[in-house]
Amino acid sequence: MNQEFLTPKQQELIQKVRELSKTYILPNAAKWDRDQIYPWEIVQALQAEKLMGVWIPEKYGGLGLGVFELCLLVEELSRHCGGVGVAYAVNALGSFPILLGGTEEQKQEWLPPIARGEKLISFGLSEKISGSDAGSMITKAIKEGDEYVLYGEKKWNTNGGAATIYTIYATTDPNRGHRGVSAFLLEKGHPNFEIGYMEDKMGIRTVSVHELYLNGARVPADRLLGGKEGTGFANAMMTLDRARPGVAAQALGLAQGALDLTIEYLTKHSGEFPKSYTYEDGQFFPDEWESAPKSSEQAIQFRLAELATKIEAARHLVYTAAKLIDAGAKNISQISAMCKLFATDTAMEVTSECMSLWGIEGCLRDHPIEKYYRDAKITQIYEGTNQIQRLVIARNLLRSFSA
Ligand SMILES: Cc1cc2nc3c(=O)[nH]c(=O)nc-3n(C[C@H](O)[C@H](O)[C@H](O)COP(=O)(O)OP(=O)(O)OC[C@H]3O[C@@H](n4cnc5c(N)ncnc54)[C@H](O)[C@@H]3O)c2cc1C
Structure with missing residues (x-):
């Protein structure tokens, strides 16, 4: 770049x-x-x-x-x-x-x-039964005097084992649906707050993803984010709008890393390519072969050109979304969803194509290309699946025309 x-x-x-x-x-x-x-x-x-x-x-x-x-x-x-x-x-x-x-x-x-990096923090929104439909969560926080008591289970908590601070979303008013959701700040070691089961994942295996158990964790009212009940869902959605370019950047890095490694391989390793052909009965038959770097094959060059162009397009979308957020733009949901959708789909396509370009070697366990491919998949799913990103984009498009 x-x-x-x-x-x-x-x-x-x-x-x-x-x-x-x-x-x-x-x-x-x-x-x-x-x-x-x-x-x-x-x-x-x-x-x-x-x-x-x-x-x-x-x-x-x-x-x-x-x-x-x-x-x-x-x-x-x-x-x-x-x-x-x-x-x-x-x-x-x-x-x-x-x-x-x-x-x-x-x-x-x-x-x-x-x-300062002294403490890591994680984000506890999803539950077993509420992923895409985050507002349907059942973890609850009951007010008792000057405290809230939290009951429920959070699922898919990235950095769950490593973090010491947790932003936890829970409903303070189940009758109000997503308008009843509030956010709380908890610390590791808090009584009746347990870091539970660690997932055995296909990709991003170095980062721990845990279940979190709230078995009556009692927190003072000053742990209620913003000091106001019912603001949690809007807070989570605004957070995701700002965080999605980060997932897109992760996808971008994965795609670039996979492509760089593949180009290096194709330029340093030779293949046998036909030098001349004989034309017989409507078909071309190679009659002489020569050894040349795999990257010298035009069909391979075209694939590399297409992948590099898609990565660069994704990069521009990610950087634009991030710069709009930093500029304080009002409606960032659409561009944020677009960059997440495009960059993560690009990462999946690029890592898959790179695996093909490496041939069988790229499919072997412990091969870096195989790891890029496994790591890329989750970027299409977390922080809102790419189907949800399409919904966000479409709703914004339609709203701008019906306004
Ligand atoms: C490794 C990993 C790490 C994660 N880290 C975190 C984290 O740190 N914090 C956190 O809170 N969550 C985290 N998540 C949860 C993640 O955000 C959810 O998995 C994701 O939002 C999807 O929810 P779900 O898995 O319940 O799928 P579901 O919501 O059950 O969706 C299943 C399928 O249905 C589709 N679908 C659902 N609703 C619609 C709709 N309305 N229209 C069209 N299609 C739809 C989805 O796109 C998907 O293909 C993590 C997940 C994983 C796997």
């Missing part, structure tokens, strides 16, 4: 993360993936470089940059490992709710340790 339009500071950030990725991710990614080991080495290196809260304002201890820089970092990390990319990005997903809906006191209390 031509990065000349990035500021020197942005280029410096990418360069720094690239160096850290080569030192900490490249030698370990296959092992972390195979054995589901959390990537603490790279997380600690990012903490040491003060890169864990780039999107958090300076007054809360962050670098005061934006979703764009978040995306640049997630893309770079994901070029080397998609699991590490999401382990990092989920801190934005977990902290956006506080930035968007927290009281000033909550921001001052909860954001600085996240910005």
